[in-house]
Amino acid sequence: MTLSMDFHSNKDSAEIIRAVEQGNSINDLAKLFLLKIPPVVVDLVVAYVAFTTLIVGISYVCITIKLTNWTQLRRRAYKETSRAESNVESEKDRYSRAVQDSLNAKRAYRNWMNSGNAVEALIMFLSLLSASLLAIRKISSGDASTGDFVTLGSFWATMTYPLEMIAWPHSNMTSIFIDAERLLQLLRTKPSVSDQPNSYELEVSTGKIEFCNAEFSYSSTGKKILNGINFEATPGKTVAFVGKTGAGKSTLLKLICRFYDVTGGSILIDNQDLRDVTLRSLRNVLGVVPQDPCLFNQTILENVRYSRPGATDEEVIDACKDAALHGNVMSRPDGYNTKVGERGVKLSGGELQRVAIARLLVRKSKIVILDEAISAMDSSTEAQVQEVFQMLRSGRTMFFVAHRLSTIMDADLILFIKDGDIVERGTHQELIRRKGEYFQLLKRQNGRKEQR
Numbered sequence: 268m269t270l271s272m273d274f275h276s277n278k279d280s281a282e283i284i285r286a287v288e289q290g291n292s293i294n295d296l297a298k299l300f301l302l303k304i305p306p307v308v309v310d311l312v313v314a315y316v317a318f319t320t321l322i323v324g325i326s327y328v329c330i331t332i333k334l335t336n337w338t339q340l341r342r343r344a345y346k347e348t349s350r351a352e353s354n355v356e357s358e359k360d361r362y363s364r365a366v367q368d369s370l371n372a373k374r375a376y377r378n379w380m381n382s383g384n385a386v387e388a389l390i391m392f393l394s395l396l397s398a399s400l401l402a403i404r405k406i407s408s409g410d411a412s413t414g415d416f417v418t419l420g421s422f423w424a425t426m427t428y429p430l431e432m433i434a435w436p437h438s439n440m441t442s443i444f445i446d447a448e449r450l451l452q453l454l455r456t457k458p459s460v461s462d463q464p465n466s467y468e469l470e471v472s473t474g475k476i477e478f479c480n481a482e483f484s485y486s487s488t489g490k491k492i493l494n495g496i497n498f499e500a501t502p503g504k505t506v507a508f509v510g511k512t513g514a515g516k517s518t519l520l521k522l523i524c525r526f527y528d529v530t531g532g533s534i535l536i537d538n539q540d541l542r543d544v545t546l547r548s549l550r551n552v553l554g555v556v557p558q559d560p561c562l563f564n565q566t567i568l569e570n571v572r573y574s575r576p577g578a579t580d581e582e583v584i585d586a587c588k589d590a591a592l593h594g595n596v597m598s599r600p601d602g603y604n605t606k607v608g609e610r611g612v613k614l615s616g617g618e619l620q621r622v623a624i625a626r627l628l629v630r631k632s633k634i635v636i637l638d639e640a641i642s643a644m645d646s647s648t649e650a651q652v653q654e655v656f657q658m659l660r661s662g663r664t665m666f667f668v669a670h671r672l673s674t675i676m677d678a679d680l681i682l683f684i685k686d687g688d689i690v691e692r693g694t695h696q697e698l699i700r701r702k703g704e705y706f707q708l709l710k711r712q713n714g715r716k717e718q719r
């Protein structure tokens with residue numbers, strides 16, 4: 268959970284869950300070291316008195332270890348294919364291929380394991396046979412008594428157990444390490460965005476935000492997304508980012524949240540560089556409505572309260588009323604106790620967005636970030652929510668990203684982003700007078716509206 272956005276955007280969640288599940292084998296490792304190995308060592312000290320026994324023991328253990336290494340290669344292949352299998356949910360062909368690959372790899376692993384066991388058993392059998400033949404020869408020549416033969420038999424039985432036990436930890440440990448290695452990798456991964464050793468708590472007095480020549484590229488592609496962005500969001504003002512899809516608008520918002528660090532320049536909140544303050548204190552002052560709000564399979568009440576666990580039921584309900592959600596909630600038989608389903612599948616797109624806005628209202632943040640927050644709402648609901656945003660504006664610095672220009676027309680500053688640069692800036696009226704990119708976009712949108 269502490270890992271950065273770049274880790275999560277490149278990882279498959281099924282893979283992470285499987286890594287954690289397989290990590291249970293670390294318990295087995297602890298049991299192995301604490302409970303199984305020490306008694307075996309004691310047994311071996313007692314049992315390994317005869318030189319011949321030692322020879323048999325060493326060769327048995329060496330061969331078993333070699334066989335185990337070969338077998339574990341198959342186990343690794345089997346585990347890899349099992350992982351792929353869990354990625355596939357919908358496409359039938361891919362799923363059956365993955366299942367088949369997994370079964371084949373499992374069969375190969377089992378075949379190697381069984382062959383290894385057979386070879387181990389054969390070694391023990393041949394060793395016992397040679398020792399018995401030697402004993403019979405000695406008895407026939409009168410150098411040993413039949414009692415010695417019985418002693419050999421019981422000694423053999425005592426010895427085989429520790430021999431098996433000395434080989435067993437190696438095979439078990441390698442299996443455990445293969446199962447746990449994904450979790451160990453995960454635990455060793457360092458977040459790319461983290462607190463500096465001397466970072467301090469962010470203090471927001473006015474909520475002024477400055478982008479000073481901020482540059483950014485995603486490490487996964489290395490492509491420059493933002494080229495030296497400069498602007499200032501003055502306290503209590505609303506800034507809107509507009510532009511074509513892929514221009515870099517959401518990336519600007521992610522940088523304010525410090526999901527990523529800028530690769531050049533800096534971002535300041537009340538003159539404090541985001542990289543110098545603690546992540547927790549930064550996130551505490553931000554209220555975000557993302558493009559795809561993340562809901563849990565809990566009740567509507569709990570989902571809204573998630574942004575401030577201490578909020579009372581009344582505060583949650585008031586927030587839902589302001590977010591134009593109350594009517595929809597009350598029309599459901601269970602009202603606020605309605606479960607929303609995994610990721611909110613039982614809600615419509617507009618309802619999902621309104622839950623996210625209600626969360627924002629409950630949170631009472633000083634800096635508000637809205638990324639396409641009302642895109643899925645009909646015009647009458649949008650008008651109600653816009654009124655709430657007007658209320659919110661006083662005393663807060665707000666950032667909007669919206670494709671529908673009608674939703675950001677009254678922003679204090681509109682920044683038109685194109686290929687990672689601010690190509691136009693001003694208020695709605697100023698940009699219309701300029702008759703540039705913004706004006707063209709507005710004309711296209713109005714044209715489409717008239718055509719409908």
Ligand SMILES: Nc1ncnc2c1ncn2[C@@H]1O[C@H](COP(=O)(O)OP(=O)(O)OP(=O)(O)O)[C@@H](O)[C@H]1O
Nearest residue numbers: 276485487488492511512513514515516517518519
């Ligand atoms: N996690 C990521 N890794 C690599 N590239 C990314 C990542 N997220 C976004 N991008 C790329 O960065 C560029 C800007 O994306 P961004 O989401 O900021 O655009 P946008 O202007 O908000 O677009 P939209 O209006 O469609 O949301 C795009 O080319 C996108 O493909």
